[in-house]
Amino acid sequence: MAEKKISKKTLMKSFHHWYYGNLTCFSQEHMQTFGYLTSMLPIVEELYDKKEDQEEAMQTYTAFFNTEPQIGSVAVGITASLEEARANGANGIDSETINGLRAGLMGPLAGIGDSMIVGTLIPIILGISLGLSTGGSPIGAIFYIIVWNLLAYFGMKFAYFKGYEMGDKAVEFLVGAQGKAIRKAVGIVGGMVVGSVAATWVSVTTSFELKNSAGKAYLVLQDKLDAVYPGLLTAGFIIFCWWLMAKKNISPVKVMLLLVVIAFAGVVLGIFNPGLKY
Amino acid sequence: MTISWIQAAILGIFACLSSLPGMAGTSIGNYTLGRPLVGGLVCGIVLGDIKLGIMCGVAMQLVYIALVTPGGTVSADVRAISYIGIPLAMVAIQSQGLSATSTAAASLAKSMGTLVGTIGTVLFYGTATLNLVWQHMGWRDVEKGNFKKLYGVNWGWPWVSHLLFSFIPTLIMCKLGATAVTTLKTALPMDGIPMKTLFTVGAMLPCVGIAILLKQIVESAMDFVPFFVGFTLAASLSLNLVSCAVISLIFALLFYNLEMAKNARAAAPAGGSSIDDDDDEEDI
Numbered sequence: 001m002a003e004k005k006i007s008k009k010t011l012m013k014s015f016h017h018w019y020y021g022n023l024t025c026f027s028q029e030h031m032q033t034f035g036y037l038t039s040m041l042p043i044v045e046e047l048y049d050k051k052e053d054q055e056e057a058m059q060t061y062t063a064f065f066n067t068e069p070q071i072g073s074v075a076v077g078i079t080a081s082l083e084e085a086r087a088n089g090a091n092g093i094d095s096e097t098i099n100g101l102r103a104g105l106m107g108p109l110a111g112i113g114d115s116m117i118v119g120t121l122i123p124i125i126l127g128i129s130l131g132l133s134t135g136g137s138p139i140g141a142i143f144y145i146i147v148w149n150l151l152a153y154f155g156m157k158f159a160y161f162k163g164y165e166m167g168d169k170a171v172e173f174l175v176g177a178q179g180k181a182i183r184k185a186v187g188i189v190g191g192m193v194v195g196s197v198a199a200t201w202v203s204v205t206t207s208f209e210l211k212n213s214a215g216k217a218y219l220v221l222q223d224k225l226d227a228v229y230p231g232l233l234t235a236g237f238i239i240f241c242w243w244l245m246a247k248k249n250i251s252p253v254k255v256m257l258l259l260v261v262i263a264f265a266g267v268v269l270g271i272f273n274p275g276l277k278y
Numbered sequence: 279m280t281i282s283w284i285q286a287a288i289l290g291i292f293a294c295l296s297s298l299p300g301m302a303g304t305s306i307g308n309y310t311l312g313r314p315l316v317g318g319l320v321c322g323i324v325l326g327d328i329k330l331g332i333m334c335g336v337a338m339q340l341v342y343i344a345l346v347t348p349g350g351t352v353s354a355d356v357r358a359i360s361y362i363g364i365p366l367a368m369v370a371i372q373s374q375g376l377s378a379t380s381t382a383a384a385s386l387a388k389s390m391g392t393l394v395g396t397i398g399t400v401l402f403y404g405t406a407t408l409n410l411v412w413q414h415m416g417w418r419d420v421e422k423g424n425f426k427k428l429y430g431v432n433w434g435w436p437w438v439s440h441l442l443f444s445f446i447p448t449l450i451m452c453k454l455g456a457t458a459v460t461t462l463k464t465a466l467p468m469d470g471i472p473m474k475t476l477f478t479v480g481a482m483l484p485c486v487g488i489a490i491l492l493k494q495i496v497e498s499a500m501d502f503v504p505f506f507v508g509f510t511l512a513a514s515l516s517l518n519l520v521s522c523a524v525i526s527l528i529f530a531l532l533f534y535n536l537e538m539a540k541n542a543r544a545a546a547p548a549g550g551s552s553i554d555d556d557d558d559e560e561d562i
Contacts, residue, residue, distance in 0.1 A: 019303065019305065020303040020433075021303065021432050021433055022303070022304055023298070023299045023300075023303075023304045023308075024299060024300075024301060024303065024432050024433055024436050025299070025409050025412055025413060025416075025431055025432045025433075025435070025436050026298070026299030026405075026406055026409055026436075027406045027407065027409040027410045027413055028403075028406050028407075029410060029413070030413055033413075034413060034416055034428065034431060034432045035432060037416075037420070037428050037432070038428050038429055038432045038433075041425055041428060041429075044425075045425075051423060054423070054425070055423050058420060058425060059420075062417075062420060069304045069305075070304070070305065114494055115494060115495050119491050119494055119495055122309065123343050123491075124519065124520075124523055126313065126315065126339060126343055127343070127519040128519060128520060129315055130315065130336055130339060130340070130343075131518065131519070133315065133332050133335075133336050134336065135379060136328070136329035136330070136332045136333045136378060136379060137329075137332065138319050138322070138328055138332055140315065140332070140336075141315050141316050141318065141319035141332060141335065142319070144310075144313065144315055144316060145310055145316060148305075148309065148310060149305065149306065149310060152305040152309065153305065156305070177538075177541040177545075178538070178541070180537065181533075181534050181537035181538050181541065182534065184533050184534070184537050185530040185531070185533045185534035185537070186530065187495055187501070187504075188504050188526060188529045188530045188533050189523065189526045189527065189529075189530045190495050190504075191495055191496075191501060191502075191503075191504030191505045191507075191508065191526075192504045192505070192507055192508030192511075192522055192523070192525070192526035192529070193508060193519065193522060193523050193526060194488060194491055194492065194495070194505055194508065195504065195505040195506060195507060195508025195509035195510075195511075195512070195522075196508040196509065196511055196512035196517070196518075196519050196522035196523075197343055197488070197508075197512075197519065198484075198485075198488045198505075198508075198509055198512075199508070199509045199510075199511075199512035199513035200512045200518070200519060201340045201343065201484065202340065202484040202485060202488060203481060204481055204482055204485065205481070229510075229513075229514075230513040230514045231509060231513035231514075234485070234513075235506070235509055237482060237485040238485045238488050238489055238492070239489075239502075240485075241485045241486050241488075241489035242489040242492045242493060242496070244489075245489055245490065245493050246489075246492075246493045246496070252354075252486055252490055253396055253399075255486050255489075256392065256396065256479075256483065256486055259479055259482045259483065259485075259486070260475065260479050262482070263475045263478035263479040263482060264471070264475045266478060267471055267474040267475050267478055268471065272474070272478040273474060273478075
């Protein structure tokens with residue numbers, strides 16, 4: 001019997017099913033499971049002629065799956081290559097090994113994806129776009145649409161086919177020592193970019209000042225704070241929010257409500273004043 | 279500015295396409311159409327004031343510059359921010375007589391976007407819950423071996439969830455909300471405490487967005503160092519984002535090599551032969 005090989009066309013179909021449908025039927029119970037099933041279906045149909053074999057193979061992918069969907073393409077590519085090996089009767093590849101591997105990939109991939117793509121890449125593109133759109137120009141938004149979609153589509157395609165090409169070797173690369181070093185390096189870029197995003201785009205200022213009897217301000221708190229460290233108040237608020245969420249386990253919604261309380265108290269006491277009029 | 283039924287319906291369709299489990303897919307839906315900056319462009323085109331739309335989008339994008347949704351936990355709903363929040367903010371800004379490029383307009387947009395976005399998480403959970411029904415149908419198809427029907431489950435039926443939880447709420451909120459925010463002007467004067475609070479909160483809210491992201495990348499106190507280096511480069515030296523990113527590359531390179539060197543060292547005694555160890559001892 002000739003060795004089975006998934007055609008390029010079927011791989012592209014599988015990739016597109018993932019690219020489009022990884023989260024379309026999302027529920028809290030089975031997040032990306034149906035996206036995964038529809039991505040594997042063309043592959044399973046091509047590899048197995050008999051209905052029973054197809055059913056058995058599809059059963060593998062009914063297990064829960066969820067990760068960062070962009071970088072998650074690599075997992076679909078890896079399983080495509082494993083499914084091909086299983087169809088050719090390779091030793092030791094069964095539902096259990098495939099699912100064990102998928103389960104092991106979900107966490108690390110989500111970690112890489114959240115910090116690299118959602119935490120670093122998207123804020124950088126958005127930061128550039130926001131700069132371009134200052135003043136109300138649509139150029140920034142258009143720039144974001146084009147750059148992000150090109151990167152997302154071709155990046156995901158690359159990840160999918162790299163995963164297919166490398167098979168289970170990709171797993172070692174992703175969770176191994178080199179993968180860890182890459183994650184660390186990317187984390188540095190992410191941290192610095194987030195820092196500059198915060199300094200560039202976030203601005204918390206106080207209007208508190210002390211006046212002498214002639215009504216002239218002799219202490220402008222904002223100027224004093226900026227003399228110590230530019231953006232001190234902004235940085236302070238960010239760390240405060242981080243501390244509440246990371247250390248005190250307070251939900252973002254409650255932190256926002258707390259900010260409302262702080263803002264209200266500050267306005268009443270004259271610490272904050274946006275200084276607006278009609 | 280008013281919003282007609284047709285305009286509200288168009289915004290409703292965009293809401294269906296753009297939400298987190300959106301019908302345009304994750305990359306095009308959630309991460310493109312769902313971003314407030316892009317939403318601002320769309321709303322600007324639909325409502326006929328691109329400049330104002332973009333300004334609202336820019337303001338709200340700041341709050342959600344890094345909207346991470348770890349493990350499907352959602353703190354804000356992008357369809358509500360971009361396709362309910364932005365249109366209403368646009369109407370509010372116009373009815374308040376604020377200039378589109380003013381700080382006041384941006385703060386108003388931020389407050390409104392965050393309010394709507396937070397309440398909008400209801401829509402997210404509604405969609406996800408109704409999808410359970412389609413998934414249940416899907417499991418029966420898997421059992422029976424009707425695999426082709428899975429395409430319908432994944433790509434077709436969720437439209438019903440979106441009709442109920444994206445299209446209709448957006449349609450109604452945009453149509454009725456617009457009248458409500460117009461009356462705000464008389465009810466809440468600009469120099470009163472409620473509006474001052476709203477604008478102050480608007481300036482503070484991006485801190486939460488940044489903090490959510492920090493929560494993802496900071497594991498120990500040391501991880502704050504890159505953040506503050508980036509902050510200082512931008513705040514004190516006025517470098518822009520791309521310059522900061524370029525500078526960060528050199529540090530990334532250093533850390534990568536350092537980490538790899540550590541790995542090589544850790545691997546050497548385990549992988550190296552025992553003869554090498556003997557040599558070391560003789561040298562001493």
